[in-house]
Amino acid sequence: MPGPSHASRATHHPSHRASHRAPRSPLGAWWAQRPPAAGAAVMATGIVSVGLHLTGYETLSRIALALAGVAWVGLAADFAVRLLWERARWVAEAETPGALTAVAATTVLGTRLSLLGWQSLAEALLALSALLWPVLIVLVMGHWKRRMPGAVFLACVATQGLAVLGATLAAAESTAWLAHTALVLFWLGLVLYGLALARFDLRQVTTGAGDHWVAGGAMAISALAGAKLIAADSARLYLWNVDDRGVLRAVTVALLALDLAWYAVLLVAEVVRPRLRYDVRRWATVFPMGMTSAATLSVAAALDVPWLRTPGQVLLWMAVAAWLAVAAGAVGAARTGVRTLRSTAPR
Template structure:
């Protein structure tokens, strides 16, 4: 096979991999980062660092695929941005960038790289936050509620809280002269994320209980119902720790503790219901389990619930909660391994199919 033919086959594979790349695929980075940080919180440092390096590779690969998609399938990407089901998935890029930045702070001590990732995630958050919701608002043709809302929308909350988490971590490791600014940004985003969760969750809860709900409708991102509250709990726990060196936050300490517990309890409430619905979906309705990139949206909440429970227990002296955090860590690690195996198998089959079938010509 000559060089020209090799390049052609490589381009075909890239087209196949990117033409319909799920906007929420950066949930892979979110999930891996959450499990890695939970391992670090439990002093499993070797595992935490292995997952950290895997996450760096995953993050870089996803950006390469995303840039290729922008160049080759720009019109499809623009259509995804205004799609009610796929559009909110782009917030996973924000959350993935911020979660990786948190790993750079805690696992590598690289605050400058983390600051760059924080700046990127904040910029993307501003662009997507106002771009996507503006596009939804001005659309003439809009889907009905039951066909337009899923748990993917809550990635907007996760993105907001992930930027707050990284700001709080940078505050704890950065020059004291910036402490007020970073604390204020983290606090503001923490509060706004909670408000946004209330807005979106009211719609989701209404959709759950007042519209027909088939097994096929219970897509994996509904686990973010819990995950969004878990990362909100983590953000609050970090602000509580930072309050010891920040008088402004210290004055709000009772408020911070109360709302952090509120977020944790809300996230915890969802777990039995989501487990019951999964049993109904796969056990009673017999819906088969097949790999989907959206399953990373199940791994992330499990890992983040473990991480936030450990941090809340330590920041508020609630040590009786630590065994719960440890239990969810091993559950999240198992879910991560299973999902990774499914992804590898799926990609292997897909790449072989991509070389055997002609890829549609990119839209202009």
């Protein structure tokens, strides 16, 4: 996540001097300070919407989808403004792991829209995320270091997000090449998980500010991708032979088991070392919780394991409770931030 030094360097860029001539409202000034990791709020809200849809709570799901959509539009507009007129700041932020939330959030939103039947819009979001992914993945991984926070796993999450959306669209539109591309991304995502794990600082499990949960969330979205690939197969497409399907089933089950193990470890760590103060990175806690629920429910359907639905539903309501708590913290932090900026603004 970029610190104040990034922002201060950006203000010396010629493209910024013009923008500083136009005074900003306190709300606009507060929004301008938003870090790239704020994209996790869209990821969290979008996956909660998916989980609510999978359990039949369609009205609540659509409310969450609307919130995610509005937030995505705001963040996308800000992304474009920084790219066009605040290039130095955009580059500085694009080199941080949190930048990959732009890809992940877009794919999560696209997946929910596809489930709603809006395939054209979902395809547009897939195309957009596919264009962003190679640029951001190269910039981010080129600046990896040792002992990184949980955001390092966003390389896996963004890649598996493409696999999930690709497999979802392949099933909706009976498109074999899209499913096969999603399969390649699925395996690549697992490789990236291994690389990220080697850079992850395990001490973050007890000291992290929220994004340490992405270590488990990356497993969860990988399991979801596996379930979507299995579900995309049909007599019409015949994507996988018996051996391929067997490998996919085994890997998907293993990924879900590893995800649930991570979930248990991270939950125990939260009880042992409570971190109750709000931090924007707490959205990166809600996302893995919601993703674990969605993965469990999707694996239950794709592999015909009905008993998994009950734990999937329990995990969903835990994610909803976490979403409400973090949303309350975000509103409080926003009010405080706007109030502070208003009191310090020149009159």
